Amino acid sequence: xxxxxxxxxxxxxxxxxxxxxxxxxxxxxxxxxxxxxxxxxxxxxxxxxxxxxxxxxxxxxxxxxxxxxxxxxxxxxxxxxxxxxxxxxxxxxxxxxxxxxxxxxxxxxxxxxxxxxxxxxxxxxxxxxxxxxxxxxxxxxxxxxxxxxxxxxxxxxxxxxxxxxxxxxxxxxxxxxxxxxxxxxxxxxxxxxxxxxxxxxxxxxxxxxxxxxxxxxxxxxxxxxxxxxxxxxxxxxxxxxxxxxxxxxxxxxxxxxxxxxxxxxxxxxxxxxxxxxxxxxxxxxxxxxxxxxxxxxxx
Amino acid sequence: xxxxxxxxxxxxxxxxxxxxxxxxxxxxxxxxxxxxxxxxxxxxxxxxxxxxxxxxxxxxxxxxxxxxxxxxxxxxxxxxxxxxxxxxxxxxxxxxxxxxxxxxxxxxxxxxxxxxxxxxxxxxxxxxxxxxxxxxxxxxxxxxxxxxxxxxxxxxxxxxxxxxxxxxxxxxxxxxxxxxxxxxxxxxxxxxxxxxxxxxxxxxxxxxxxxxxxxxxxxxxxxxxxxxxxxxxxxxxxxxxxxxxxxxxxxxxxxxxxxxxxxxxxxxxxxxxxxxxxxxxxxxxxxxxxxxxxxxxxxxxxxxxxxxxxxxxxxxxxxxxxxxxxxxxxxxxxxxxxxxxxxxxxxxxxxxxxxxxxxxxxxxxxxxxxxxxx
Numbered sequence: 001x002x003x004x005x006x007x008x009x010x011x012x013x014x015x016x017x018x019x020x021x022x023x024x025x026x027x028x029x030x031x032x033x034x035x036x037x038x039x040x041x042x043x044x045x046x047x048x049x050x051x052x053x054x055x056x057x058x059x060x061x062x063x064x065x066x067x068x069x070x071x072x073x074x075x076x077x078x079x080x081x082x083x084x085x086x087x088x089x090x091x092x093x094x095x096x097x098x099x100x101x102x103x104x105x106x107x108x109x110x111x112x113x114x115x116x117x118x119x120x121x122x123x124x125x126x127x128x129x130x131x132x133x134x135x136x137x138x139x140x141x142x143x144x145x146x147x148x149x150x151x152x153x154x155x156x157x158x159x160x161x162x163x164x165x166x167x168x169x170x171x172x173x174x175x176x177x178x179x180x181x182x183x184x185x186x187x188x189x190x191x192x193x194x195x196x197x198x199x200x201x202x203x204x205x206x207x208x209x210x211x212x213x214x215x216x217x218x219x220x221x222x223x224x225x226x227x228x229x230x231x232x233x234x235x236x237x238x239x240x241x242x243x244x245x246x247x248x249x250x251x252x253x254x255x256x257x258x259x260x261x262x263x264x265x266x267x268x269x270x271x272x273x274x275x276x277x278x279x280x281x282x283x284x285x286x287x288x289x290x291x292x293x294x295x296x297x298x299x
Numbered sequence: 300x301x302x303x304x305x306x307x308x309x310x311x312x313x314x315x316x317x318x319x320x321x322x323x324x325x326x327x328x329x330x331x332x333x334x335x336x337x338x339x340x341x342x343x344x345x346x347x348x349x350x351x352x353x354x355x356x357x358x359x360x361x362x363x364x365x366x367x368x369x370x371x372x373x374x375x376x377x378x379x380x381x382x383x384x385x386x387x388x389x390x391x392x393x394x395x396x397x398x399x400x401x402x403x404x405x406x407x408x409x410x411x412x413x414x415x416x417x418x419x420x421x422x423x424x425x426x427x428x429x430x431x432x433x434x435x436x437x438x439x440x441x442x443x444x445x446x447x448x449x450x451x452x453x454x455x456x457x458x459x460x461x462x463x464x465x466x467x468x469x470x471x472x473x474x475x476x477x478x479x480x481x482x483x484x485x486x487x488x489x490x491x492x493x494x495x496x497x498x499x500x501x502x503x504x505x506x507x508x509x510x511x512x513x514x515x516x517x518x519x520x521x522x523x524x525x526x527x528x529x530x531x532x533x534x535x536x537x538x539x540x541x542x543x544x545x546x547x548x549x550x551x552x553x554x555x556x557x558x559x560x561x562x563x564x565x566x567x568x569x570x571x572x573x574x575x576x577x578x579x580x581x582x583x584x585x586x587x588x589x590x591x592x593x594x595x596x597x598x599x600x601x602x603x604x605x606x607x608x609x610x611x612x613x614x615x616x617x618x619x620x621x622x623x624x625x626x627x628x629x630x631x632x633x634x635x636x637x638x639x640x641x642x643x644x645x646x647x648x649x650x651x652x653x654x655x656x657x658x659x660x661x662x663x664x665x666x667x668x669x670x671x672x673x
Contacts, residue, residue, distance in 0.1 A: 033401070033458070080647055088654035093399050093458065095650035097598050102643025109636035113343065215590070218462045225459045263474035270463040277455045277463075286456065 004250060006133040012242025013141040014039075014200035019220040019227070019234045020148045021192025026224060027152065028185025029165040029178075029289045030085050033096030035193050036217025037103030038074045040210070042197025044107035046070035047208035048114060051123040063127060063202060067140075070198030071191045077103075078190025086182045089293035100217075108210050120208040127202045137199040144192065149231035161185060165287030168294040178294050193217065219269075226273040228285040237273075244269040318659045321605040324652050329603065329617065332645035336637045349633040350624070357623035372623060374510030378579065380619020381517045382407070385572035386597025387615045388524050389443075389565045391606035393457075395528060396561035397541035402446060402461025403569040404594025405468035406439040410570025411577045412472050413438035415494075418578065420480065423495035432516065432574045439570015440563040442468065447562025451555040457562070469590060500579040513575035520568055525608035527564070537561055569594060599646045618642065 018039055025032045032038075046066040053062035077099060084095035108118050115121050127135050152158035163171040164181045172178050200216070201208055219241050226240075227233030248265040251258065317323050337347040357376040360369045386403045393400035414431040421427075442464060449455040500511040528534040539547040540557045548554045572593060600618055604610025621638045628635040 031458070084647065084650040084653075088651055089657065090650040090653035091399075093401070094598075094602060095647060097401075097595065098643055098646035098650055100595065100643075101599060101646055102640065105636050105639025105641075105643050109634060109640060112634050112636060215466070218466075222459065222463060225456070261474055261478050263470040266470040267467050267474070270466045274449075274455075274460060274463045274467075277459065278449060278453050 002133050004246065006129065006135075007250065008239070008243045008246040009138045010135055010203050011245045012239050013135070013137040013203075014196040015216060015220055015223060015241055016141040016235060016238035017137075017144050017199060018193050018196035018217060019223040019238050020145050020231070021189035021196070022220050022224045023227070023229055023231070023234050024148060024152070024161070024192075025185045025189035026290045027165045027229060027287055028161050028182045029168055029287060029292070029294065030081075030182050030186050031092045031096065031291045032078075032081060032186065032189045033093050033221070034078070034081055034099030034103075034217075035096075035189065035220050036213060036215060037096075037100035038078055038190055038193030039197040039200070039217045039220075040103040040107050040213045041077055042070035042074040042194030043201040043212055044110065044120065044197070044208045045073045045194065046198030047120040047123065047201045048110070050126075050202060051121055051207075052114075054123050054125070066202065067195060067198040071194040074194025074197065075187050075190040078186055078193070081190070082183050082186040085293065086179055086186065089295060092291055092293070104210060107208065111208065118210060122206040124206075126206060135203045137203050140195070140199060144195075145231050145235055152231065162287070164294075165289055168289050172294070172296065178296075182294070196220075222270065222273045225286070226276055228280070229287060240272070241269050315659075315662070318655050318662075322610070324655060325603050325605060325610070325614075325649075328645055328648040328652065331648050332641045335644050336641040339637060339640065340633070343634070345633055349628065349631050350637065353624040353627040353631060353633070354620055356627050357620050372627070376619055376623040377514055377616075378509045378511065378619075379622045380616045381513055381579075382572040382576055382591075382593040383596055383600050383618040383622075384517050384612055384615030385520055385568050385575070386593045387600025387604055387611040388520055388597075388608070389568035389572075389594075390597045390601035391604065391608075391611050392524060392528070392568065393443075393561055393565040394601055394606045395541050396537045396557065397544065398447070398450070398457050398558065398561060398565075400443065400446075400461060400562065400565050401458050401598065402443065402464050402566070402594070403572075403597045404590050404592070405461065405465035406442045406566040406569035407573040407576075407591065407594050408465075408468040408472055409442040410435035410439040410573030412468070412475060412573075413570070414574035414577050415476070416480065418494040427495055428500055428578055431578055432571060435570045435574030436567045437570070439573065440567040442570070443566020444559055444563030446566075447559035450562070451558040465590070465594070494578070500575065509580065511579045513579045516571065516575060520571060521608050521612050524568070524611070528608065533560075569597070596642070599642060599649075602646060602649045 018035055022032055022035050046069065049069045050062050050066035053065060081092075081095045081099055084090040084098075085092040111118055111120050127137065129135055150158075152162060160171065160176045161181050161184070163176060164178050164185075168178045171181075197213065201212065205212060220238075223234055223237035223241055227235070227237035244265050248262040251260060251262050251265055317327075336350065340347040340350060356369070357372050360371070360373040386407060389403040389406065390400055414435040417431045417434050418427065446455075446457050446460045446464060449460055450457045500513045502509070502511045526534075528538065536547065536552045537557055537560075539550070539552055540554050540561075544554050547557075576591070576593070596618055600611055600614045603617070604612070604614035621642060625635050625638045628638070
C-alpha cells in the first residue's frame with residue numbers, strides 16, 4: 001500500500017509541477033502547448049548534468065544543480081514562445097507546437113554530441129526516497145503549488161496576472177504592463193516545465209531517451225483544464241492522472257487487477273477530463289482572454 | 300528590421316508584395332530553417348554538403364555528382380510524404396474554419412485501427428483494401444466530428460478535447476487489438492497476425508520501393524480538399540464560419556453544423572492517412588505503443604502550406620523528403636537530428652511570421668500619414 005502511494009506520488013509530482021506552470025501561463029492569458037517539449041528539454045538537461053557531475057565526483061549536490069540547470073535551460077527555450085505569442089502576436093498554439101518539434105530534435109542532437117548515441121549514459125544513482133518512502137520531488141511539488149496559490153491569490157502581482165488573463169485591456173487601462181506580466185507567465189511555465197522534467201528523470205529512470213516524456217506535457221494541459229485553472233483543482237487533477245499512470249503499471253503485477261487490461265486505466269483519466277469539460281460547460285472556467293494576443297488600443 | 304526596410308524605399312512594391320504574400324514568406328521561412336541547419340552543422344565541424352546530398356538522393360535518386368542512380372528512394376520519398384500531406388490537409392481543413400485540430404494524431408490512429416479490424420476480422424475478398432480505406436475514413440470522421448460537435452454545442456475547447464481523444468485512441472489501439480479481436484488475429488510478439496493479402500495496397504511503378512496506390516488516394520484527397528474549399532457553397536460557408544462565426548450565423552449559415560462537419564472532414568483525411576500507412580507497408584500491423592507523430596507534423600505542414608491544398612501538397616512533400624533524408628543521413632555519418640531541428644525551427648519561424656503583419660501595418664500607417672501631410 002505504501003509502495004503504491006509512493007509510486008503515485010512519484011508520478012504525480014512532476015505532472016503537478018508542470019501543470020502549475022501551465023496554469024500560471026494560462027492565467028496570464030497565454031496558452032502553452034509547448035509544455036511537452038519544455039519538459040523534454042528539462043529532463044534531458046537534468047540527466048546530462050547529473051550524469052556528468054556524478055562522473056566528476058561532486059557528490060549529491062549535483063542533483064540540485066541538475067534540477068536548477070533543467071529549469072533554467074527550459075526557461076531560456078520558452079523565451080521563443082514568449083517572443084512569438086506576446087511580442088509578435090502570433091497564434092499561440094503554433095509556437096508551442098514549434099517548441100515541441102524543436103525539443104525532439106535538440107535533445108537527441110545534444111545526446112549525440114555528448115554521448116555519441118540517441119540517449120544519455122545511465123547515471124548511477126538518482127534521487128533517493130526519504131524515511132516515509134517519498135522522493136523529495138513530492139515536497140518540491142507541494143512547495144511549488146502552495147507558492148503559486150499564494151502568489152496568484154494573495155499578492156497584488158497575482159491579481160495583476162489574473163487580470164491580464166481575464167481582461168488585458170482593463171488591466172492595461174489601470175497601468176498594468178500586460179507585456180511584462182505575460183512574459184513572466186510564459187517564463188515561469190518554462191521554468192516549472194524544466195523543473196518537472198528534471199524531477200521526473202531523476203526519480204523514474206536512469207537516463208534520458210526521446211520517448212521518456214511521452215506526452216506528459218499534454219497530460220499537464222489536461223490537468224489544468226480539468227482542474228479548472230485553480231491550484232487546488234490542478235492538484236487534484238494531477239493526483240488523478242498520476243494515480244492512473246501508476247495503476248496502469250501496477251495492475252499487471254497485482255492479481256486482483258490483472259483481469260483488467262492496463263490500457264483501461266490509461267484511458268480513464270482522459271475520458272473523465274473530456275466528460276468533465278462537457279458536464280461543466282455551462283460555466284466557462286477558462287481565463288477569458290487566454291490564447292488571444294493583446295493589442296494595445298484595439299478595443 | 301524596420302530601418303532596413305526604409306533604406307530600400309525604391310523597391311517598395313517588392314517588399315509590400317513579400318510582406319503580404321503568404322507563399323513567399325513560407326518559402327523564406329523554409330530557407331531560413333535550412334540556413335539554421337547548415338550553420339548548426341558548420342558549428343560542430345561537419346560539412347553541410349552531406350545534408351544536401353541526402354536530400355538529393357531522396358528527391359532524385361542520386362547522391363551528388365558521383366553517386367549512383369537509385370530510383371527506389373524516389374518512390375519511398377513520395378510514399379513518406381503521403382501521411383504528412385494527408386495530416387496536413389486534416390489540420391488545414393479545420394484551420395480554414397477557424398479551428399485548431401491538434402487531434403489528427405488520434406484520428407490517424409483510429410483510422411488505422413478501423414482499417415486493421417477490417418483487414419484481419421472479415422474473410423478475404425478482392426478489393427478489401429478499398430473497404431478498409433472507406434471504414435478508416437469514416438472512423439476518422441467520427442473521431443473528429445465528436446470534437447466538432449462538443450465544440451459547437453458545449454463550447455468545449457477543441458484543443459483540449461482533441462488532446463484527450465489522442466490519448467484515448469492511442470490506448471484504444473492495443474486494447475482492441477489485444478483483448479477484443481479474435482484470438483487468432485493476435486501475435487504475442489508485439490505485432491498482429493498477417494493482414495489479408497487482399498487488403499494490402501498494390502505496389503506500383505518503382506521497383507523494390509514502398510510506393511503504392513495509396514499515393515493516388517492522397518492526390519485525390521488534395522483535389523477533393525481544393526474542390527470543397529474553393530469551389531462549393533459548402534466550402535464558402537465553412538470559410539465564412541472561419542472568418543467570423545457570428546457574422547456567418549447572422550447571414551443564415553448553420554455554424555454548429557459547419558463546425559461539426561469541418562472537424563469530421565478534417566478527421567477523415569487523417570483517418571485515411573492511418574489506413575494507407577497500415578496497408579501500404581508490411582504484411583502485419585504493429586501494435587502501437589507510442590504516437591507516430593504524423594498528426595503533429597501535419598500541423599507544421601498545414602502552417603507551411605498556408606492551409607491551402609497545393610501548399611499542403613508541397614509542404615508535405617518537403618517533410619517527406621526530410622524524413623527520407625533522415626534515414627539516408629544515418630548511413631552517411633551526419634547528425635540526422637539536424638533534420639528534426641530544421642523542422643522545429645521552420646514552425647517557430649512560421650509563428651514569428653505574424654511579426655511581419657505588424658511591420659506591414661506600421662508601413663501602411665506611415666504611408667497614410669505621409670499622404671495626409673502632402
